[in-house]
Amino acid sequence: MEKNFDFKSAEATIYKRHLDEGAFTAKVDKNKKPYCIVMPPPNVTSRLHAGHALCYTIQDIIIRFKRMQGFETLLLPGADHAAIATEVKIIEELKKQGIDKNTLTREQFLVHVEAWYKKYTAEIKSQIMRLGVSCDWSRFAFTMDPQSTKAVNETFDHLYNKGLIYKGKRMVNVCPGCKSAISDAEIEYKTVSRDIYHVSYGSITVATVRPETIPGDVAIAVHPKDKRYAKLVGQFVFNPITGAQMPIIADEYVDMKFGTGALKITPAHDPADFEIGQRHNLEPIFVSDLSDTARKTAIEKLEQSGALVATKKYTGNISVCYRCRKPIEPTISDQWFLKMTDLAKPAIAALNNGLVILPKKFEKTYLHWLNNIKDWCISRQLLSGHRIPIKGETDVLDTWFSAALWPFSTLNGKDRDYFYPTQTMVTGYDIIFFWVIRMVFMGKEITGKLPFQNVLLHGLVRDAQGRKMSKSLGNGIDPIDIIDEFGADVLRFSLIAGTKLDRDPRYSVEKATLARNFCNKIWNAVKFFKLIENEPQPEKESLADKWILTKLNTLVKSIIKKYEKFDFGVAANELQQFFWSDFCDWYIEESKSCKNPRVFGYVLKVFLKLLNPIMPFITEHIWTVVLGYKIGLINEPFPCTDKTHNFPKAKKEFDLYIEEIKQQRNAKDELENRAKQIESLKKEIARGENMLSNKNFVDRAPKDLVKKEQEKLAENKATLSALTGGGK
RNA sequence: GGUCAGUUAGCUCAUUUGGUAGAGCUUUCGCUUGACGUGCGAAGGGUGACAGGUUCGAGUCCUGUACUGACCACCA
Numbered sequence: 188m189e190k191n192f193d194f195k196s197a198e199a200t201i202y203k204r205h206l207d208e209g210a211f212t213a214k215v216d217k218n219k220k221p222y223c224i225v226m227p228p229p230n231v232t233s234r235l236h237a238g239h240a241l242c243y244t245i246q247d248i249i250i251r252f253k254r255m256q257g258f259e260t261l262l263l264p265g266a267d268h269a270a271i272a273t274e275v276k277i278i279e280e281l282k283k284q285g286i287d288k289n290t291l292t293r294e295q296f297l298v299h300v301e302a303w304y305k306k307y308t309a310e311i312k313s314q315i316m317r318l319g320v321s322c323d324w325s326r327f328a329f330t331m332d333p334q335s336t337k338a339v340n341e342t343f344d345h346l347y348n349k350g351l352i353y354k355g356k357r358m359v360n361v362c363p364g365c366k367s368a369i370s371d372a373e374i375e376y377k378t379v380s381r382d383i384y385h386v387s388y389g390s391i392t393v394a395t396v397r398p399e400t401i402p403g404d405v406a407i408a409v410h411p412k413d414k415r416y417a418k419l420v421g422q423f424v425f426n427p428i429t430g431a432q433m434p435i436i437a438d439e440y441v442d443m444k445f446g447t448g449a450l451k452i453t454p455a456h457d458p459a460d461f462e463i464g465q466r467h468n469l470e471p472i473f474v475s476d477l478s479d480t481a482r483k484t485a486i487e488k489l490e491q492s493g494a495l496v497a498t499k500k501y502t503g504n505i506s507v508c509y510r511c512r513k514p515i516e517p518t519i520s521d522q523w524f525l526k527m528t529d530l531a532k533p534a535i536a537a538l539n540n541g542l543v544i545l546p547k548k549f550e551k552t553y554l555h556w557l558n559n560i561k562d563w564c565i566s567r568q569l570l571s572g573h574r575i576p577i578k579g580e581t582d583v584l585d586t587w588f589s590a591a592l593w594p595f596s597t598l599n600g601k602d603r604d605y606f607y608p609t610q611t612m613v614t615g616y617d618i619i620f621f622w623v624i625r626m627v628f629m630g631k632e633i634t635g636k637l638p639f640q641n642v643l644l645h646g647l648v649r650d651a652q653g654r655k656m657s658k659s660l661g662n663g664i665d666p667i668d669i670i671d672e673f674g675a676d677v678l679r680f681s682l683i684a685g686t687k688l689d690r691d692p693r694y695s696v697e698k699a700t701l702a703r704n705f706c707n708k709i710w711n712a713v714k715f716f717k718l719i720e721n722e723p724q725p726e727k728e729s730l731a732d733k734w735i736l737t738k739l740n741t742l743v744k745s746i747i748k749k750y751e752k753f754d755f756g757v758a759a760n761e762l763q764q765f766f767w768s769d770f771c772d773w774y775i776e777e778s779k780s781c782k783n784p785r786v787f788g789y790v791l792k793v794f795l796k797l798l799n800p801i802m803p804f805i806t807e808h809i810w811t812v813v814l815g816y817k818i819g820l821i822n823e824p825f826p827c828t829d830k831t832h833n834f835p836k837a838k839k840e841f842d843l844y845i846e847e848i849k850q851q852r853n854a855k856d857e858l859e860n861r862a863k864q865i866e867s868l869k870k871e872i873a874r875g876e877n878m879l880s881n882k883n884f885v886d887r888a889p890k891d892l893v894k895k896e897q898e899k900l901a902e903n904k905a906t907l908s909a910l911t912g913g914g915k
Numbered sequence: 916g917g918u919c920a921g922u923u924a925g926c927u928c929a930u931u932u933g934g935u936a937g938a939g940c941u942u943u944c945g946c947u948u949g950a951c952g953u954g955c956g957a958a959g960g961g962u963g964a965c966a967g968g969u970u971c972g973a974g975u976c977c978u979g980u981a982c983u984g985a986c987c988a989c990c991a
Contacts, residue, residue, distance in 0.1 A: 555987070687928085690928090693927070695927095698927090708950090708953080756928090763939090771950090849957090875935085878971085883972090
């Protein structure tokens with residue numbers, strides 16, 4: 188064996204062999220139960236980040252575990268065209284090449300888009316491969332490929348014919364950066380300090396942060412109960428910029444306590460004003476220029492006419508686009524919408540019909556969104572993406588429309604019959620609204636079935652200090668860099684070890700180093716014991732052998748349980764703990780005097796199987812190259828507990844032996860240690876006596892517990908007397 | 916404003932039906948121990964945020980407070 192594990196060549200060799208053998212390729216096999224995970228398709232915009240790596244690692248662990256358990260597994264990979272995000276990047280790229288997007292026809296632009304798709308799809312594929320993900324590449328899907336497009340068009344037709352899709356003039360969020368309408372889900376809020384202008388409209392003064400919209404004002408509203416303005420309602424004032432006459436109206440929406448208590452109504456450029464305008468039959472007036480320049484001009488005009496009463500600072504929230512962070516411009520325009528009220532109902536009911544969301548706390552988030560859902564604006568003013576399938580329409584569909592169909596648009600014909608509904612969807616909790624909810628109602632509406640049984644929501648990867656990884660902070664870790672330096676096993680183990688699903692995991696290179704050390708430990712233990720033959724003969728083995736077999740049995744049971752519950756972080760820690768402490772520090776050390784290849788080999792083999800889903804490469808390499816098995820570990824059945832490997836007596840005996848050794852080791856300051864031990868024993872005896880002399884405890888506590896306490900007390904007393912009596 | 920989490924050793928986190936608080940890292944000390952210094956051995960370190968309550972017994976259940984974080988809504 189080489190001095191160190193050569194992960195680079197092992198990874199390449201093993202992954203290629205598995206591809207050649209078709210080990211990741213799923214078959215429709217009626218004799219086996221299917222287990223299918225459709226991978227969340229990454230955007231074809233950039234490199235994979237640590238979040239992707241975590242997400243795909245979790246999925247691959249599940250799939251490898253299920254594969255070993257005998258399921259017919261399908262992990263289906265893909266990529267998303269991410270309309271807006273990609274188009275913005277392409278335009279930037281063209282600009283760098285000196286090409287102005289506006290000089291291109293739609294067809295010419297789409298040629299560049301196609302080239303982009305091709306290039307980045309290939310990059311994404313190779314990156315996912317580097318992670319060691321055992322997905323079925325023969326079924327790779329792209330949201331813009333023909334089968335996805337077909338599903339999009341059929342779904343659109345279905346919903347349109349059902350009257351659920353409509354076109355209408357509505358107040359929508361327009362992002363000036365993306366130059367398109369966006370949905371409510373795509374809005375974020377940002378707290379900023381701005382100037383707020385108090386503007387006189389004659390008999391009434393109004394506060395506004397957007398003076399450039401004053402030309403669009405059609406009324407001034409006050410609260411019906413506001414005594415200050417009661418007399419003015421029904422009267423008229425004049426627009427300080429256009430001079431137009433406008434009424435003073437009363438509407439309960441107005442907050443008397445805020446600002447001057449009077450609100451200017453601009454129905455064309457504010458969602459709330461739009462609704463008030465509708466209530467009072469006010470025609471919207473559109474303002475053509477809402478730029479910064481327009482704002483300056485408006486302020487100047489107000490100053491000159493003396494209408495500007497005061498300028499103050501105001502800290503509040505503004506809505507921004509979740510992609511480009513530019514402030515949203517609410518505008519009335521013709522857009523396509525999907526009616527949500529009827530579609531939401533089955534998605535709400537899904538929680539009572541078998542859909543499991545993990546961690547459970549996200550059920551509330553899921554329900555809250557569905558219970559407050561608004562119609563979904565599905566049209567986008569972009570060049571790339573799925574064209575709305577209506578003659579003459581140039582708008583395209585929101586990229587989440589095709590994503591919502593993903594669990595079934597990727598599965599067709601026999602695959603659909605066999606693998607759908609899928610078992611588990613693994614994704615980050617940040618896209619519950621964008622994606623998870625939409626997949627549920629679309630799946631239910633179009634296929635009549637929920638698209639998956641489980642939704643597994645993992646946390647967002649943060650840096651060592653708990654901050655989000657971001658470009659501006661420069662604290663991001665590129666998973667491919669970690670793989671280059673330490674290997675895919677190390678990346679996978681370090682991402683998952685010690686994490687829990689309901690917490691955001693923290694990641695740092697330090698964690699990778701620790702996982703690297705673990706790999707090294709495994710490698711060296713194997714190097715120490717060379718050969719391994721035969722099964723153990725449980726009754727004949729030594730005390731240490733029986734001890735490790737018993738420990739292993741407990742481990743197997745625990746790992747199966749943890750894997751079934753998707754509790755991989757704790758499972759990883761337990762595996763490491765067992766191998767390092769129990770197996771290396773005690774079993775191997777103890778066996779140095781008399782090596783027992785039977786038991787060593789057995790334990791190692793079971794351990795490799797348990798670890799394989801998390802660290803597929805080093806385990807597979809040891810299995811096939813060092814141990815020489817012809818059939819890969821990937822196809823081995825997952826271990827079960829073995830009743831004949833339980834030796835409670837031997838385990839206890841060896842545990843005591845360990846204690847003795849430990850005492851011998853720190854024999855140096857011996858007296859002090861002995862004193863300490865006596866002290867803690869006395870404390871423990873006092874505790875036990877106190878407990879047992881408590882009638883309430885003896886009467887009310889479970890009987891076996893009382894018995895246990897009695898035994899413990901007797902044992903402690905015996906140890907104490909041995910220590911104090913025999914220790915002279 | 917609403918909702919939901921979290922608060923355990925210097926750091927990162929575990930402790931599932933309530934029954935003597937556990938790992939790893941860090942720190943200190945000692946090791947050419949028949950694979951591993953990416954290693955071995957040992958030690959130090961916690962009134963489990965705070966205050967009440969239920970219980971024979973609470974880190975674990977209930978109530979309240981404080982702080983941190985996330986999400987939702989959003990008022991000019």
